[in-house]
Amino acid sequence: MGGGLPSDARTMVVYFDGNYVDANDAKVSVFDHGLLYGDGIFEGIRIYGGNVFRLDEHLARLELSARALMLAIPQSRAELAAAVCETCRRNNLQDGYIRLVVTRGVGDLGLAPWSCANPTTFIIASKISLYPQEFYDNGLSIVTVPTRRIAPDALPPTIKSLNYLNNILAKIEAKQAGALEAIMLNAQGHIAECTADNVFIVHQGEIITPASSSGALKGITRGTIFDVARDIGVPIREADLTRYDVWCSDECFLTGTGAEVIPVVKLDGRVIGSGKPGPITARVLAGFRQRVLVEGTRI
Template identity: 80%
Template sequence: MKIYLDGKFVDEADAKISVFDHGLLYGDGVFEGIRLYGGNVFRLEEHLERLEYSAKAILLKIPLNRKELAEATCETCRQNGLKDAYIRLVVTRGVGDLGLAPWLCPKPSLFIIASKISLYPPEHYEKGLSIVTVPTRRINPAALPSTVKSLNYLNNILGKIEARQFGALEAIMLNDQGYIAECTADNIFIVHQGEIITPAASQGALRGITRGAIFDVAKELGVPLREADLTRYDVWCADECFLTGTGAEVVPVVKLDGREIGTGHPGPITQQVLASFRRRVLVEGARI
């Protein structure tokens, strides 16, 4: 495997960063997870824009401009002979001392990995997931904006650990007001009386690229979609539920906290959304 690392393509075994890199020491950096489908990098421009916004929010200068980033991302896929892949683009603060000060890190580091990912077994896309609500709350956006896709994912990891302890592959995380923010690695949508509903970013949800694609899918299908405050009750009593994310794509949910959602099977609107999404990923984005 070839890794893009600070302007060069190196073998996987040689792709190394310093132990003094603040991305490693403090989670000081930003990243994007991007998908390649049939030689098409899905919504690459949107991903690179979000990366730039995340970097701007933490005063981190990305070493490449957007055109250069796009080319480096596509070339990483070409170097590895990939047509379908998961791409991880990371910008770290770079090497500094053992203190927190980011201004003592003179040169950011950038690397790109193109490989495979499988968050959930294939059968769950047909039969649906059973998920739980975990005790760990999503960090308040006033403390750490969820719109910054930073390298510090400990909040999400704690939720993922608790999900596993409860025997689930994914979990809902509430915010400090008790409203649903998102799942540990995915955005959440419900379907109620023919309408698709999802939490707003202000409740702690990441503005996911796949989440944004679902807004376009809903418009195409003629299904109303809105953002609203959601509680666990709303999911328990929903007709359908599904999760979205770059890694997860679109996956149905059929049970929350031991309660069946709707019929206990993936619903018709979820299936329409999934089919439309799978068509879009092959044409929206950049060809490698």
């Protein structure tokens, strides 16, 4: 027997192909290529105090992912923006998480995407909590896992596709090691990203993060950190990073739409810096908190 809806979704309204329906009625066909083959794209978006953070940037990235997959999004950017805001309003959501998904749509059992006549679009607006508050206060202890990040010449990390099995396997390995998050390396042994977050270190007063060419997603929160760093006067740049660089850094933190900004105090059993969240991480988090309430689209 399949499981039912999560308890917090039983009264939820979902946008589904132009209509607003009860979550119980938002059903994807078993012949949808998003389900059969992971053929589709998505965006995870946050809303803070009724402000959908950097909505236009999320929709622009969605369009680029669609272009890379040669997937035609049925709705315009303006129509999607309106649908995101309306879905939040219908769920009385002022603070939470929005999942916008576009699949290739219903087709036959073959791989050929041209059998799919109409893409499927749906939007879920709900809550998310990736890590308990104690880890934001005290920092995460994470590990490096064996599963490598898919190479850019196989599936570019800049495409935010429904193909997350690579990350899921790494997440399982993290759990087996007793960690909530894990660093994934690329084929060259450089740090790509975590299973769901971008990685930043602080070294001698400078913030450093892997480039997308190393396998890092061009995260919206990641981009915000570059803006915050300039605001607070801290140098920031992209560079190849190894595990050694993280072990020997002064501070480390992760960023993501769901995770926001969370400090890391240990990697692979090595204590990072003082073993506590650092001062630059605290300044970055404060700057991020200020931006999320003013940058974006009011619902």
